[in-house]
Amino acid sequence: MNPTLEAKLKNIPPGPGVYLYKDAEAQTIYVGKAKSLRNRVRTYFQLSADFDVRKDQMMDAIADVEFIVTDTEGEALALENNLIKQYRPKYNILLRDDKTYPYIKLTVNEPFPRAVITRRVRREGAAYFGPFFPAGLARKTLKLIERYFLIRNCNIQIDGRRPRPCLQYYIHRCLGPCTEGLTTFEQYQEAVKDVKLFLEGRNNDLIKRLQVKMEEASADQEYELAAHYRDAIDTMETLAERQKMAVMGYDDIDIFGFHQEEHMVAVSIFHMRGGRVVDKRELFWEDQEDFDAGEFFQSVLKQYYVDAPFIPVEIHVPVDFEDRDLLEQWLSERRGRKVEIRTPQRGGKRELMELVHRNARLSFMQRFRAAMLSPAAISKEIEEALDLEKPPRRIECFDISNLQGSDVVASMVVWEDGRMKKSDYRRFIIRSLSGQPDDFQSMREVVTRRYKRVQEEGGAMPDLVLIDGGIGQLHAAQSALDELNIVDQSLASIAKREEIIYIAGREDEPIVLERRSPVLRMIQQIRDESHRFAITFHRERRGRRTLTSELSEISGIGLKTTQKLLTHFGSLAKVRDASVEDLQNVITRPQAEAVWKHFH
Numbered sequence: 226m227n228p229t230l231e232a233k234l235k236n237i238p239p240g241p242g243v244y245l246y247k248d249a250e251a252q253t254i255y256v257g258k259a260k261s262l263r264n265r266v267r268t269y270f271q272l273s274a275d276f277d278v279r280k281d282q283m284m285d286a287i288a289d290v291e292f293i294v295t296d297t298e299g300e301a302l303a304l305e306n307n308l309i310k311q312y313r314p315k316y317n318i319l320l321r322d323d324k325t326y327p328y329i330k331l332t333v334n335e336p337f338p339r340a341v342i343t344r345r346v347r348r349e350g351a352a353y354f355g356p357f358f359p360a361g362l363a364r365k366t367l368k369l370i371e372r373y374f375l376i377r378n379c380n381i382q383i384d385g386r387r388p389r390p391c392l393q394y395y396i397h398r399c400l401g402p403c404t405e406g407l408t409t410f411e412q413y414q415e416a417v418k419d420v421k422l423f424l425e426g427r428n429n430d431l432i433k434r435l436q437v438k439m440e441e442a443s444a445d446q447e448y449e450l451a452a453h454y455r456d457a458i459d460t461m462e463t464l465a466e467r468q469k470m471a472v473m474g475y476d477d478i479d480i481f482g483f484h485q486e487e488h489m490v491a492v493s494i495f496h497m498r499g500g501r502v503v504d505k506r507e508l509f510w511e512d513q514e515d516f517d518a519g520e521f522f523q524s525v526l527k528q529y530y531v532d533a534p535f536i537p538v539e540i541h542v543p544v545d546f547e548d549r550d551l552l553e554q555w556l557s558e559r560r561g562r563k564v565e566i567r568t569p570q571r572g573g574k575r576e577l578m579e580l581v582h583r584n585a586r587l588s589f590m591q592r593f594r595a596a597m598l599s600p601a602a603i604s605k606e607i608e609e610a611l612d613l614e615k616p617p618r619r620i621e622c623f624d625i626s627n628l629q630g631s632d633v634v635a636s637m638v639v640w641e642d643g644r645m646k647k648s649d650y651r652r653f654i655i656r657s658l659s660g661q662p663d664d665f666q667s668m669r670e671v672v673t674r675r676y677k678r679v680q681e682e683g684g685a686m687p688d689l690v691l692i693d694g695g696i697g698q699l700h701a702a703q704s705a706l707d708e709l710n711i712v713d714q715s716l717a718s719i720a721k722r723e724e725i726i727y728i729a730g731r732e733d734e735p736i737v738l739e740r741r742s743p744v745l746r747m748i749q750q751i752r753d754e755s756h757r758f759a760i761t762f763h764r765e766r767r768g769r770r771t772l773t774s775e776l777s778e779i780s781g782i783g784l785k786t787t788q789k790l791l792t793h794f795g796s797l798a799k800v801r802d803a804s805v806e807d808l809q810n811v812i813t814r815p816q817a818e819a820v821w822k823h824f825h
Contacts, residue, residue: 233290234270237263241301242294243308246316249288253312258305260298266290279515283316299555302548306531318524320508327363327612328355329370329424331417336410337383337402338417340370342612345734354424355535364614366424371398373457374420376413379403379712380730392712428461435461477537480574481522482581484589488514491589492525493581496537507588509739519546526552526566536560541567541578592741600643603747607689610744611728611736613715617688618642621675622751623702624693625655625667626759633662635671636759639687640751651675652762665701668692672705680709692718693752695725696732703729719752776800779823781816790820800824 242262246255259265269284295301309317330343334350342363346353357363371378377399379391385405394401400416401407422431439454478497483490490513494506513521523546530536536556549566556564569575604616620640627633639649657670672690679686690706692698699718706714716729724745726736738745776787776797793811794800800808801824808817 227288230287230289233292234266237266238292238294239263240294241296241298242292243301243304245291245293245308245312246283246287246314247289247291248286251289253308253314254286255283255314255316256305256308256312258298258301260301262292262294266292279316298551299558302527302551302555303531306527309528318510318513318521320525320528327357328353329357329363329366330354331420331424333417333421335383337377337413338420339377339379340367340420341378341380341730342367343731343734344612352421352424364612369460370420370423373453373460374416374423375400376416376420377402381707391707392710423461432458432461478539478541479537480541480578480581481526482543482578482583482585483518484582484586485513485516485518486589486593488512488516489589489593490516490521491585491592493585493588495577495581495584505584507585507592509588509592518544522546523548530556536564538562539565539567541569541574543578543582544568603643603743606744607747610738610742611689611715611717611726613689614713615688617715619687620689620691620751621687622691622693622755623668623671623675624752624755624759625664625671625698626756626762627655627662627664627667633667634759634762635667636755636762637671637675638751638755638758640747645751645754650758652758664694665697668694668698668701669705672702673708676706676709676711680711686711686714689715689717691748691751691755692716693721693755694718695720696727699727699729699732719748724749776820779819781819786812786816 239261241258241260243256243258244262244266245253246257248254257265293304295304309319313319327342327344328346330341331352331354332338332341333352343353355363357366367378370376371393375398377383377393379393379399381387381403383402385403387403390399390401390404390407393399394404394407400413402413419431419434422428422434435454435458439451439458442448442451442454480495480497481492482495483492485491488511490510492508494508495502496504496506508525522542522544526540526542526546527548530540530552536559538560540556545568553564553566567574569578601616604618607613608616618641622638622640623635625633625635633655635653635655637651637653639646641649653671653674655667655670657666676686678684690702692702695718699716702718703716706716718727719725720727724738724740726738726745726748728734728736776782776790789811790800790808791797794803800820803821805814805817805821808820811817812820
């Protein structure tokens with residue numbers, strides 16, 4: 226033991242707090258919390274301490290220790306969780322969550338607020354509502370907001386200078402604040418107040434406001450507007466009745482189950498709301514040697530709930546653990562009513578936990594043991610991972626290929642119903658560049674050309690447009706769709722190397738999928754196919770240009786003659802091997818002699 230570490234262990238603070246073990250390179254390798262730092266830390270360094278292999282490795286790596294004193298054990302619990310998230314220590318059990326619940330974000334910090342779906346809660350002045358169970362409920366709620374309250378969900382800058390509004394205005398889904406004269410600031414703010422009441426669940430207050438507006442519209446003989454408010458009132462009353470019925474049901478419960486083999490663990494979580502299972506979540510680990518279920522669930526629950534915006538009344542876990550009472554107390558204070566962590570032993574709740582265990586085992590098999598997902602299953606996985614409106618049946622993917630700006634081409638490949646549809650592949654020669662290569666302009670051109678033609682032919686848009694590239698290429702594709710007045714089109718990009726997925730409109734919330742995720746593998750396959758198709762076309766163009774340039778060097782042989790020779794003989798090698806008589810069958814005698822002399 227080095228002198229610095231030995232000196233620190235002699236002066237361990239006595240109260241509650243957090244301890245951080247560090248290696249020789251000053252990297253934090255473990256974070257723990259304790260009711261008494263002195264008692265807990267000293268147990269690690271006693272000669273009689275008996276650890277598993279993983280803990281033994283950790284003890285060998287410790288070169289330094291740092292202490293942070295807190296006033297209470299509860300504060301230590303919260304700090305431990307924050308530090309684990311910050312440092313991702315090697316020897317802590319880390320919660321690798323592959324799914325986050327969506328919220329609806331109301332940007333009240335903007336002059337003309339918008340309602341958008343997000344999976345990341347930030348402190349920037351916006352109002353967040355949720356989380357929504359299941360995830361599709363957020364999309365349905367946003368549709369109601371668009372239909373009845375007409376506030377925008379786009380991310381364009383509102384300055385009133387746009388010459389005309391987008392399609393959302395014309396189909397009565399937006400008030401059109403982007404174009405001067407369509408609405409006023411005061412009218413828009415009134416709509417935002419209604420949205421806020423709706424999202425806060427204050428349906429009775431909202432219904433009263435809508436009734437007043439309906440009566441005013443009727444008195445002014447604006448009967449179409451009055452009918453709009455009447456329909457909104459009917460919908461709000463129906464929703465209020467459903468909420469009332471849900472409150473009369475069972476409390477909210479989260480149920481954890483798991484399946485473990487060797488160093489791999491799968492956890493399933495069922496979310497019960499109002500007595501019904503409304504969502505399921507799956508978590509996976511591949512590094513759990515010397516698995517201890519109590520220690521495992523203690524770590525998982527702390528990270529899962531300490532910062533969670535929603536906390537259920539009951540949490541059912543398969544095993545008890547040391548900090549259960551402390552975590553119960555902490556979560557109860559945060560929720561404002563008693564929260565219980567239970568381990569059911571019999572009855573209906575135990576049977577439900579067994580069901581969760583069986584689902585965890587099934588998830589384990591699907592994740593670690595096999596199986597290509599069915600087309601319907603992978604579509605559903607893509608929908609949930611990218612938060613799409615529906616499972617994508619057709620995906621169109623674009624890529625740009627060039628060599629130092631020459632022969633710039635683009636490809637479009639199609640994935641449909643679980644397989645690549647090669648008959649729908651398209652190749653494009655980029656025409657808008659002059660000189661220097663510009664991937665962004667190239668992407669803007671090819672997306673414009675593709676979907677302008679779809680519009681002219683009355684075709685259907687794909688369920689997802691996928692771009693090979695980062696944020697720059699994504700913005701280029703989005704600007705092309707905006708110019709074509711195509712709204713509500715799902716658009717995403719996958720950046721090379723980092724394999725980060727960006728969603729249009731939510732670029733500040735990139736999606737990082739676990740490397741073994743079937744969704745990531747499928748998107749990579751589509752992206753790689755578009756890259757292969759673009760590269761192949763690019764090589765063909767370059768090869769054709771090279772052949773053409775060699776024949777064009779021959780005096781008296783122009784471009785048309787060159788194309789005639791290559792079309793007839795099929796390749797430059799066959800032109801080289803042809804006799805004068807063979808060449809004369811295609812071109813004139815002087816030209817045939819010139820070609821033959823060039824090669825011989």
